[in-house]
Amino acid sequence: MRLVLTENITPEMTLGKNIYKKGCVYLRAGQRNICRYNERLKDLGVDYVYVYDELSADITIPEDVSEATRQKCQDSLRSAFGSIENNLPVDVSTFASPVKSLMDELLYNPDIQINLTDISTMDEYTFGHSVSTAVYSILIGQEVGLSRDELYDLALGAVLHDVGKVKLDPRILFKEGRLTDAEYDAIRCHPRYSYEILRYCRNMSNEAKMVAFTHHERLNGTGYPQGLTGAKLGKFSRIVAAADVFDALSTNRCYRKKWSTNKVADFMTKYAGTEFDETMVAALLKKIAIYPNGSEVMLSDGHLGLVVRQNLKVPFRPVVRVVRDHEGFWVEPYEVDLLKDLNITITASQLELQEARSEGEGHVTI
Numbered sequence: 001m002r003l004v005l006t007e008n009i010t011p012e013m014t015l016g017k018n019i020y021k022k023g024c025v026y027l028r029a030g031q032r033n034i035c036r037y038n039e040r041l042k043d044l045g046v047d048y049v050y051v052y053d054e055l056s057a058d059i060t061i062p063e064d065v066s067e068a069t070r071q072k073c074q075d076s077l078r079s080a081f082g083s084i085e086n087n088l089p090v091d092v093s094t095f096a097s098p099v100k101s102l103m104d105e106l107l108y109n110p111d112i113q114i115n116l117t118d119i120s121t122m123d124e125y126t127f128g129h130s131v132s133t134a135v136y137s138i139l140i141g142q143e144v145g146l147s148r149d150e151l152y153d154l155a156l157g158a159v160l161h162d163v164g165k166v167k168l169d170p171r172i173l174f175k176e177g178r179l180t181d182a183e184y185d186a187i188r189c190h191p192r193y194s195y196e197i198l199r200y201c202r203n204m205s206n207e208a209k210m211v212a213f214t215h216h217e218r219l220n221g222t223g224y225p226q227g228l229t230g231a232k233l234g235k236f237s238r239i240v241a242a243a244d245v246f247d248a249l250s251t252n253r254c255y256r257k258k259w260s261t262n263k264v265a266d267f268m269t270k271y272a273g274t275e276f277d278e279t280m281v282a283a284l285l286k287k288i289a290i291y292p293n294g295s296e297v298m299l300s301d302g303h304l305g306l307v308v309r310q311n312l313k314v315p316f317r318p319v320v321r322v323v324r325d326h327e328g329f330w331v332e333p334y335e336v337d338l339l340k341d342l343n344i345t346i347t348a349s350q351l352e353l354q355e356a357r358s359e360g361e362g363h364v365t366i
Ligand SMILES: [Fe+2]
Pocket: 161, 162, 190, 215, 216
């Protein structure tokens, strides 16, 4: 299976993974002749899809968290947001079952790596982001040795960290252009709102509640709302701060296109130790497939290939199946293990190649 840009789907490709819309299957894996859905997929904001074709029949994409579990968490969030809008308290106990399912799926497989390719539609950003933040937080927490009870608390804090956004004006929250100072000030109130909503909730620890208040604080004091520095920031806050930014940058927003995973990883590494806790950043990056299986990459010798499998301990150097040479001609496919062939590196991810193509730089696609 491999990842293709929706507009590059050809008639011989079969859909490799379900596409969901508002929690329901919109197109089912195995669907043939998917090019006839291209326009509708683009309208739904689905830029990329997984397909089966001859080049990629043996490439597998490891499962991380099931869509059913993600949706269970999102359903609980939807009803929590509804309660808040009606001035009713949040019933934290409704999150117990979905958060435990999330933990079970992630903790069951110690070698899990997240293939961060968002193929869902763009509806309900806040819910999807909150669940992904919880996923990354659990993975970091596991890596730094938290107990199961601590992981549950952490996940609860992560999944509810942005509930205060319900109090923000949607015209500001979803504004496409640059925010004015006043609008930015309004956005900066949401951690405080989140904390006020959760403050008197039962079945939630104080440390989990503080995640809501402190997830935009930075170790060097440049965050908000209080400009706290490292010594004042607990372990949960440090974890969720890293998880929150990692997911936000990796996702399409109304005001910005998503960044490639390697660019997000570079950004997090650059600010590890100043803004973010470097232990938490390192723990997170261990769990992410920087170049996911089935994605297209360019190598330093100019050849184009597909990522076949990961070298788990070195996420920047997977195994690549080369299919085009440096002039763009098809070659008999062969594999390069970048952990063994250290003279070759990856110079562009699929997203970066696509950005270059849309700017008129003539790389052919696979
Ligand atoms: Fe936030």
